[in-house]
Amino acid sequence: MSDTTPEYSGAGHHGGTMDIVRKGLAKRKRKQAILQGIGIAAIGFSLTVLFILLASLVSTGYHAFTQTHVEIEVFVDPEEISEENLPRGGFRNVLSNSLGQYFPESDMSDRAEARVLSSILSNGAQFKLRDMLVEDPSLIGQTISLTVPTSDPFDQLNKGLIDRATPEEFRRLKDEEIENFDTLSELGLVSKPFNAGLLTNADSRFPELAGLKGALVGSFWALLTCFLISFPLGIGAAIYLEEFAPKNKISDFIEVNINNLAAVPSVVFGLLALAVFIGWFGMPRSAPFVGGLTLALMTMPTIIIATRAALKAVPPSIREAALGVGASKHQVVFQHVLPLAMPGILTGTIIGLAQALGETAPLLLIGMNAFITSAASSPFDSATALPTQIFIWADSPERGFVSRTSAAILVLLTFLITMNALAIFLRSKFERKW
């Protein structure tokens, strides 16, 4: 090893050369140390960026996992809401009147003042009340306790994202609004529970109501379609190319094709899907099925390459033994080689699907960035997917969507890490070294 300098006690007639070498040695070692140093710096750079990336996502995203709620006593005024008019009624008035009881000094007949007060509640509060009453009309005329989300600015205030020290004209909430909120807070009506709505609500224009359910369902359908198409096609193609294909021009051409497809930019697949699937075949826009189909074309090369590697890793002795006892070529492959290669194939497939889950550009081109407020019930309904939902939210101007976007990214990364961990587990558990 060059790290240790051999001690030449009796240099003898080689002394001249050794002197030259010794003189240069310190400089040469310094050079090596510099090379190592900048190598470490390069790795340090990557690690730092990754750390900043994760830290910024977590530090902005964790806010979205809680949501400020207020609990108010609502008197369901039969004058505003009557059973025969449901689901129509003056829900908004009922709510703002109920809110008024906590502010005895304010005059709820003054419309401007009432509006300022009721701006504390999310726009979704009236729909929550409506749904409760449609389900149980007997509540009309009674006083019920209702826990509803606050609107986004007050949520931000409660989480400390709006600085009270900012001068009023630069702040999103006026002093009066902050006072109102503090009054409710002092009455102990404000709570900040876990925000289940983030996973159970569909998309919304209002940050406090927006959730990922639509995106999760859309991604599920798209990935399912992608898997059902790319898995059999990929395995079939790989087995043919690896085990059966004659070595000729056509097989070479197919191979070159597959390698190139793996490197074609994803947005080009989006163009293909838009022109062929939607333009020529008339498939529906924004449908997870079309998204899955596109992703399948992109995932197939990954699966083919992984499957071929797994098939190659099965030792020839297995094939020869099976052939030796009289199995046909097909029987050898399907009954012996393929089962042994399965762990490797599954690992590659899961990694391919994880890539597909994070893919955004082709889904944008086929319209999976539409604003849809309900979850898809079949792969042919309009839907968004997780990455496109992140794109939509990142594009939204409301402040509350910043933390939602980070939270959505954390959800996406959780799925990716789970899938990759599963792949690693499968590999270490079932893969055999021959």
Add this chain to the structure above:
Amino acid sequence: MGMLPFAILLVAAIVGYMINLQSARAIRAGGTRLHSLSGFHGMFSALLVIVPVLTFVLLWLGFETAVIERLMFASLPSGTLDGLGSGEVQLIGAEIRSIAGGRVFGTPEDWKLAAAERLLAYEAWSDWLLIAAVAALSVALMLFARSRVAPEYRARQQVEKITTGLMIFCATVAIFTTIGIVFALTYETFKFFQMVSITEFLFGTSWEPQIPIREDQIAAEGAFGAVPVFLGTIVIATIALTVAVPVGLLTAIYLNEFAPQAVRSVVKPILEILAGVPTVVYGFFAILVVAPAIRELGVTLGLDVASNTALAAGGVMGVMLIPFISSFADDALSAVPQSLRDGALALGATRGEMMMNVLFPAAIPGIVGGVLLAVSRAIGETMIVVMAAGLIARMTINPLDSVTAVTVQIVTLLIGDTSFDSPKTLAAFALGMMLFIATLVINVFALRIVRKYREIYD
């Protein structure tokens, strides 16, 4: 209803399998030797039912919508569609479909209501016809397969022939995909060049695709000179590679030669995490952290910095490419034969000298291949630039200015309404064509270098 044909098909396949299996076993029980195992007779029936009928169902479903729409338009009172553009006809189709789906807005004309009813009737007919056809075909094929069960029938060969055919089909899907991409891009690009001259597109320096929709609308004339767009892509890709190539190569050099095993086993998975982060996440990172940081830094230095600089988009893209380049370079360095390392060390070189004077030059072809693949990724990368780069095409190479990119224009031109007869939509396909050609050339070249180099040392 939609799943019923598939259910019938599945049941028919299973029943066919069982029938053939049982009859083959019966023959065997009678003491006659069969050429093929009983299972192959069963498989023969199942495959014979599944392959043709599934193809039939998929083709039917693929063309159903288009054919029904054609029929519906043909049944409209003559003259209703005279003098309407393709966009308006599409709108009428969509309206009739939404009426048929039970979503009626306003009071539609009577002929639209009638058309919607006919549409529903056609759809019901189509469903029943499909189910009847599937059932009839399945039973016919099942009976045919049953008639083949005989001692001398070569069921195994037949089954293997069918599976080979299926596998060949799977392998050709890759070819069909390529053909589909080339054909779709060429077709739409050709239409585009009928509206905009090819020289204007390739050499024009003004890109303003927002053409007026109405005659009196105040908007740009619509200019499709793509040079500033190409330039933007080049600027961003250059910035990305300036970050990624040195960092990636140094990472690979350190990991390959100097890093202790413990460091290697920690850093490599972390780099893989970096490689697995979806690009939309990098895009959000660019607008959330990097762009404001660059802007703040520029303001402190007294520079004029745009809000969505090429530097932010390019820098983040560079981070995305680091693991890509480092893993390629690592592979290339590892592929250099041990004898070269040993030889250099034996001559008294330090490990640093061995790396820089022997290993690295020997690995250059593989590294160049990897860098070229990174270039093709950089110009094809979409989400980072869509989120972090600008929309307006400027002729500038200033990294602190806002530039646009080819992929940004493709996405922005196609988000929202697309009609395949407006130059705005078709321009996206022309840009896509350029992107496809550029990446294809780079990829073929890079893969060739990588492969050739591997052969030398293998």
